[in-house]
Amino acid sequence: MKTVSSLLDESWHERYRKIASLNIRSSIYDVTNRCNLRCKGCFFFSSNEHEAALEEMELAKWYDFVGREKERGVNLAILIGGEPTLYLDRIEAFHRLLPTYCATNGQIKIPRDRFPDMMVGISLWGDEEDERILRGKDTFAVSRRHYEGDPYTYYLYTITAKQVGRLESVVRKIADAGLKVHFQLLTNDEDVDGFSWSGEKLRDVRSEMDEMLDRYPRTVISCRYYHEVITTGKMMGRSFGWNECPSVTEPLDTRNPRPKRLIRFIRWASDLKTMHRCCTSETRDCSTCKDGAAHMSWIMVNKRDHLRSTEDLQNWIEVYEMFAKLYRFIPW
Numbered sequence: 323m324k325t326v327s328s329l330l331d332e333s334w335h336e337r338y339r340k341i342a343s344l345n346i347r348s349s350i351y352d353v354t355n356r357c358n359l360r361c362k363g364c365f366f367f368s369s370n371e372h373e374a375a376l377e378e379m380e381l382a383k384w385y386d387f388v389g390r391e392k393e394r395g396v397n398l399a400i401l402i403g404g405e406p407t408l409y410l411d412r413i414e415a416f417h418r419l420l421p422t423y424c425a426t427n428g429q430i431k432i433p434r435d436r437f438p439d440m441m442v443g444i445s446l447w448g449d450e451e452d453e454r455i456l457r458g459k460d461t462f463a464v465s466r467r468h469y470e471g472d473p474y475t476y477y478l479y480t481i482t483a484k485q486v487g488r489l490e491s492v493v494r495k496i497a498d499a500g501l502k503v504h505f506q507l508l509t510n511d512e513d514v515d516g517f518s519w520s521g522e523k524l525r526d527v528r529s530e531m532d533e534m535l536d537r538y539p540r541t542v543i544s545c546r547y548y549h550e551v552i553t554t555g556k557m558m559g560r561s562f563g564w565n566e567c568p569s570v571t572e573p574l575d576t577r578n579p580r581p582k583r584l585i586r587f588i589r590w591a592s593d594l595k596t597m598h599r600c601c602t603s604e605t606r607d608c609s610t611c612k613d614g615a616a617h618m619s620w621i622m623v624n625k626r627d628h629l630r631s632t633e634d635l636q637n638w639i640e641v642y643e644m645f646a647k648l649y650r651f652i653p654w
């Protein structure tokens with residue numbers, strides 16, 4: 323087999339060294355079952371995960387739990403929900419003990435005096451028109467006002483089939499607000515009319531994402547290989563799906579043979595006892611899953627397969643760097 327050193331020149335090798343030492347161990351936590359929005363296509367509510375467990379209400383139990391997670395080896399806590407900002411005290415339990423990333427719809431501003439350097443990812447589902455259809459309001463206007471110029475915040479832009487051809491107006495507004503953006507694709511778990519993907523739309527969105535990356539390199543945190551894998555669902559000739567997914571909760575993972583996967587990954591419900599199947603929807607048909615983080619992790623855990631050629635290994639490095647930038651393990 324080819325080795326890393328034989329495939330990379332000195333500058334790529336240096337980039338490789340920076341990420342190879344990171345050893346990221348993430349897990350995902352539902353901070354609450356409540357949300358101040360109800361988006362059509364939200365995997366959490368559409369799969370009834372908000373009813374899977376009763377929320378732990380005692381704050382001391384959250385602190386105990388996070389301490390145990392730290393002992394378990396977790397070094398990146400990814401907070402989702404529901405809407406985590408409805409419970410800042412619970413967020414603080416994580417932030418005090420672990421590097422923490424908080425996903426939010428951006429409608430409640432996270433106070434920076436309390437969480438000065440916490441990574442924040444704001445969900446965005448398109449331009450004003452699509453956000454009104456899918457989320458009931460133009461969340462973008464509010465979140466932009468709350469986070470303009472914030473150095474620890476980026477938009478997680480969930481691109482829908484209807485957004486194809488219209489990405490630039492959104493990306494430009496994010497650039498103008500002094501923020502960053504990362505792309506992923508809507509899975510359309512609730513079959514909202516007009517928001518499902520066709521092969522043609524996926525091809526088009528791939529080239530449009532590439533174009534945005536070229537035109538806005540200081541704003542878009544992404545890379546071409548990620549665009550390829552997420553739009554085709556293929557990597558090294560293999561197809562993404564249940565048999566390949568790396569983001570399955572480890573104690574619930576009964577797959578045999580077990581694919582390469584995230585070590586010690588668990589997605590916890592808000593009772594701090596119940597585990598969900600994976601990083602997204604309990605009920606989603608994996609063959610339709612477009613989850614960006616799961617695709618990104620799929621690439622990252624399969625380094626060995628990318629030792630085929632210099633180009634393959636460089637692609638792998640770029641995806642790993644993208645992930646590390648999104649959680650600020652390396653600067654963007």
Ligand code: SF4
Binds near residue numbers: 357359367403404
């Ligand atoms: S803001 Fe997030 S958690 Fe709330 S309904 Fe929308 S997608 Fe779901």
Ligand code: SF4
Binds near residue numbers: 609
């Ligand atoms: S729904 Fe997606 S993230 Fe969950 S197990 Fe299936 S492929 Fe993986």
